[in-house]
Amino acid sequence: DVQLQASGGGLVQAGGSLRLSCAAAGFTFDDYSITWFRQAPGKAREAVSCVSTDKTTYYTDSVKGRFTISRDNAKNTAYLQMNSLKPEDTAVYYCAAVRREISSNSWYHKGFLPDYYEYWGQGTQVTVSS
Numbered sequence: 001d002v003q004l005q006a007s008g009g010g011l012v013q014a015g016g017s018l019r020l021s022c023a024a025a026g027f028t029f030d031d032y033s034i035t036w037f038r039q040a041p042g043k044a045r046e047a048v049s050c051v052s053t054d055k056t057t058y059y060t061d062s063v064k065g066r067f068t069i070s071r072d073n074a075k076n077t078a079y080l081q082m083n084s085l086k087p088e089d090t091a092v093y094y095c096a097a098v099r100r101e102i103s104s105n106s107w108y109h110k111g112f113l114p115d116y117y118e119y120w121g122q123g124t125q126v127t128v129s130s
Contacts, residue, residue: 002026002119006095009124012085016128020080022095022121033102034071034078037114038091038126045094047112051078052102058111062088085128092123 008020022034035050049069050058057069068081078095096117100106110116 004095004097004119004121006093006121006124009093009126011127011129014086014128014130016085017081017083018085018126020082020093020095020124020126022078022080024076024078024097027097027099027119029071029076030073032097032099032119033111034069035096035098035102035111035117036069036078036080037094037096038089039094039123040091043091045114046091047114048093049080050102050107050111054101056102056104058102058104058107060112082126085126087128087130090126090128092125094123095121 003025005023012018033052036048037045038048039045048060049067051069051071066084071078097119098117102111
């Protein structure tokens with residue numbers, strides 16, 4: 001069975017840090033680009049950051065300089081290190097996978113769209129208090 005297991009969410013004060021993990025099983029992790037999305041109540045799902053199969057990374061503007069995405073193919077796991085958290089980062093965070101390399105061009109044209117992805121994790125809640 002294909003599984004993406006997101007974990008690491010929690011409650012943190014503004015300025016704090018969290019590290020999210022996305023553990024994969026049931027598919028060849030190395031062949032898949034991984035993107036973290038988030039969805040706040042009443043808002044659309046938003047692409048936050050992507051790590052491509054070649055480990056190139058992309059970020060939405062609001063998290064640049066604060067979040068760092070990475071992957072460990074030996075552990076079939078992707079990570080999202082979130083520093084300097086703000087109340088507006090509060091959301092359910094999801095990881096998603098697609099079997100292709102994501103280039104800069106594809107990130108800005110399709111990679112931020114939820115429909116582009118084949119597999120989804122179940123989400124982990126991140127709450128940042130002010």
